[in-house]
Amino acid sequence: ITRVVSLGPYIPKTEDAWVFAKPNAIQAVGVMSFAFICHHNSFLVYSxxxxxxxxxxxxxxHISIVVSMFICVLFATCGYLTFTGFTQGDLFENYCRSDDLVTFGRFCYGVTVLLTYPMECFVTREVIANVFFGGNLSSVFHVVITVVIITIATLVSLLIDCLGIVLELNGVLCAAPLIFIIPSACYLKLSEEPRTHTDKILSCVMLPMGAVVMVFGFVMAITNPQDCTHGQEMFYCFPDNFSLTNISDSHFQLTTQLPTLNISIFQ
Structure with a gap:
């Protein structure tokens, strides 16, 4: 949020930056769906x-979804207002490594992942235990399965350095079925309400919509993946374009170096 004011005005805006819903917008539906998916934790949290x-x-x-939506919209809006068309799949890739405030944000995000991962691991282990072991795991299998899950997840994370494609594929292959397709299909199959009931009409709309997001989102994620810096800093972080010499909460200095213009901004 701070960088919208302190950095945003000095990042060049891309052409058609404010065109809404371009053809690849369906990929964003998958990403947004993945951000709100919590179905796999519902039974465990409820119990x-x-x-x-x-x-x-x-x-x-309802409280959790509203708070999550507010945070997602706030971060997405601030990120896009700052970088427009240069916005990466992983927003942190847009910020320079010398940005102390964003480095602290990365640290906070890492702590969040560390605290969230055990819950996801627990759900995965619980599903494996219920499907393959009748819901009961010995101490040995408990440790072995946990280690296997963590090892596989760690290897995948080390091999892939682009968060955007991961979020897109998770969104269209996991979130879309769990949010739109499976619940709607189950409701239509099990509900005894008349066909004209509001819930059945909504289910009839959500099911094909989820199928469209899943199929077309997967195709577009493969054929038209999001931009990724692969760990490289953005062009405005280099002296030939921009140099972020000291960025902190209390002091921000940006030097713009152009052929005929040299501007220093202090805030």
Whole structure:
């Protein structure tokens, strides 16, 4: 948010930066869907409530979704306002390594991942235990399966350095079925409500929409992946274009070097 004001005005804007819903917008639907997916944790979280009731669960879900949506919209808006068409799949790749404030943000994000990963690992292990071992794991298998899950996830993360393609594929292959297709299909199959019922109409709309997002999103993610810097700093981080010499909460200095213009901005 701070960098929208301190850095945004000095990043060149791309052409058609404010054109809404370009042809590859369907890829963003998958990414946004993945950001809100929580179905795989629902049963475990519900059972962990001190007094699990539908009313309490509904209140928790609605509050969590609203807060998550606010944070996602805020970060996405601030990121795009700052970098427009230069925005990367991983927003942190847009910031220079000398940016102390963003480095602290990366640290906070890393802490978030460390705290979130055990829950995801727990769900994966629970599914494996229920499907292949009848829900019961010995101490040895408990450790072995946990190590295998962590090892596979770590290897994949080390081999792939572009977060954008990971979010897109997870969105279209995992989030779209879990959010749009499977719940709608189950409701249409099990519900005894008449066909004209509002929930059935919504399910009939969401199911094909999810299928479209899944199929076309996958094709576009493969044929038209998001830009990725592969760990390289953006052009405005280099002296020939921009040099971020000291960036912190209290002091920001940006030197723009152009053939006929040399500007120093202090805030």
């Amino acid at each position: 962990s409530l001190e007094e699990p009731t539908v009313a309490k669960w509904s209140r928790i879900i």
